[in-house]
Amino acid sequence: MSNDFVVRSLDEIKFWSRIMKEHSLFLKLGFRCEDTQLINEANFFYSTFEAIESRAHAFDAGTDPQSIQRFNVEVHTAVSHIWAFKRKVLGLILHCQLPGQNNFPLLVDHVSREAFYFRNRLEQLNTGRLDALPDAIINENVFFLRIMADHAKFIGHLLDPSERKLVDQARQFSEEFDQLLFQARDIDSMRPQSQTVPLLDQFLDQNRVSVKSLRDFKKTARDLIEACRIKSIIHPLLADHVFREAERFLVIIDMFESTLTGKPIQNVQFD
Secondary structure (H helix, E strand, C coil): CCHHHHHHHHHHHHHHHHHHHHHHHHHHHHCCCCCHHHHHHHHHHHHHHHHHHHHHHHCCCCCCHHHHHHHHHHHHHHHHHHHHHHHHHHHHHHCCCCCCCCCCHHHHHHHHHHHHHHHHHHHHHHHCCCCCHHHHHHHHHHHHHHHHHHHHHHHHHHECCCCHHHHHHHHHHHHHHHHHHHHHHHHHHCCCCCCCHHHHHHHHHHHHHHHHHHHHHHHHHHHHHHCCCCCECCCHHHHHHHHHHHHHHHHHHHHHHHHHHCCCCCCCCCC
8 A cells, every 4th residue: 555545545435425425405405394314314414524534634644554554444435334324314205205395316226326337446446456547448438427417407497497498408318328328338338349539539629618617617507606697496505516526527527638639737626
């Protein structure tokens, strides 16, 4: 284990523990008043990941790798539990046992996929079995393109129907990212023959253009929501949440392209 292991582990935990914490809040806000057990569980996970996030920021690049390995195991356990909670909630919704609650089934599935991704990344880091670059490029893009497509769908459904122009823009982004996801899955199914530098470089370039456009749309929507200038039922934190995930995807794309082609990284790294 090395300094790189420590830096990468802390980067993942700082980012995704905050995401898990916010998921807990969003799910809680969608439950009914009488769902006290689910609300209490959501509060528990909020506190759990808030503490994990705080602890992650107390470490630095010089921390003993074995300490971070143990921390990864602890976080992995917490993520496994919140993943199980999210899948339980999804089951309750799909079996019509929470009539009147306000969490879309796709949203609950979405946040559970992100927990599964986080858990898998911690396992990869602790075992040293990270994907080779060509596989990582395809896997990460398949994952994040679906996340971006979901975000566009959620935004479109949570804006007030009278915000016709913004709703239409969200629908267009949903369709665009569905198509990008289909293309990514085609490249996935063509492995390993599709894993050439020219093809992967074009794949990254094309996705970057669309992600930047969606990121800018999310930023505009976030700023308008925070200023109370548009009508929606989108929590301001949710607007910022989806913006940050688009920003992270752009950083990942740039890191991949830099490693693949030697081009300098354009986007700013996360703290």
